Amino acid sequence: MSQSNTVVELIDLHKTYDADAVAVNAVDGVSLKISQGEFTAIVGPSGCGKTTLLNMIGGLDQPTSGQVVVSGEVINDLSENALIDFRLKHIGFVFQAYNLLPVLTAEENTSFIMQLQGIPKAERSKRAKELLSAVGLEGREGDKPSALSGGQQQRVAVARALASRPTFVIADEPTANLDSHSTSNLLDIMAELNAKENITFLFATHDQRVIDKARRVITLEDGKVINDETRS
Numbered sequence: 001m002s003q004s005n006t007v008v009e010l011i012d013l014h015k016t017y018d019a020d021a022v023a024v025n026a027v028d029g030v031s032l033k034i035s036q037g038e039f040t041a042i043v044g045p046s047g048c049g050k051t052t053l054l055n056m057i058g059g060l061d062q063p064t065s066g067q068v069v070v071s072g073e074v075i076n077d078l079s080e081n082a083l084i085d086f087r088l089k090h091i092g093f094v095f096q097a098y099n100l101l102p103v104l105t106a107e108e109n110t111s112f113i114m115q116l117q118g119i120p121k122a123e124r125s126k127r128a129k130e131l132l133s134a135v136g137l138e139g140r141e142g143d144k145p146s147a148l149s150g151g152q153q154q155r156v157a158v159a160r161a162l163a164s165r166p167t168f169v170i171a172d173e174p175t176a177n178l179d180s181h182s183t184s185n186l187l188d189i190m191a192e193l194n195a196k197e198n199i200t201f202l203f204a205t206h207d208q209r210v211i212d213k214a215r216r217v218i219t220l221e222d223g224k225v226i227n228d229e230t231r232s
């Protein structure tokens, strides 16, 4: 694997929380590399540090020590404004609780980040329509989240995450609120986007259906990587 296709590198990453004067080592010395085009699941028991790790990779949370390097850039030292730009440019987020804006339509939710990026309206609209079609929501562009099922809302969230052409997509328990039909549908769409467009996906999950689709599974326990398995 060449250096050049490494999109994320974690170097001896630590995150310690002081809860009730007791230090919790939520992430405890994680070093790893994620390459372009990976479809990787981070797994492990509740409280093992999955969300904390993803939040640090996504620049939503600062490490206590160690470094997060994205596309060759150390993100820990960035100012808050530079971090906002970094997130807009590099990362698509998909959360368990969809986080769509209720007053906006599917197309507007998908376009929103492109608007922040200053992409012209016609181009935003074209890309949003293409993405919504790619996630199977053609004809639903004008619907608000309240008119969509949970699975459909999560598909809008995936379209939104991809709208900015991010370096990679971070998905924290994306299927936690979905039934098995919606889960399998969503996973097929993400696997297809991964295969066709070489988009890098990084999941934190407990869901065996997601784990079964992953080509690399990183297992955390007490904030440490205890297994890192790539499947053929």
Ligand SMILES: Nc1ncnc2c1ncn2[C@@H]1O[C@H](COP(=O)(O)OP(=O)(O)OP(=O)(O)O)[C@@H](O)[C@H]1O
Pocket (backbone or CB within 6 Å): 017, 018, 019, 024, 025, 026, 044, 045, 046, 047, 048, 049, 050, 051, 052, 053, 204
């Ligand atoms: N803001 C915080 N303050 C104090 N402790 C925290 C905070 N956030 C997380 N922790 C602790 O850090 C550890 C790791 O939490 P984290 O949410 O990363 O685990 P997780 O593997 O994502 O869990 P789950 O699968 O339940 O979502 C846990 O012991 C948790 O209680």
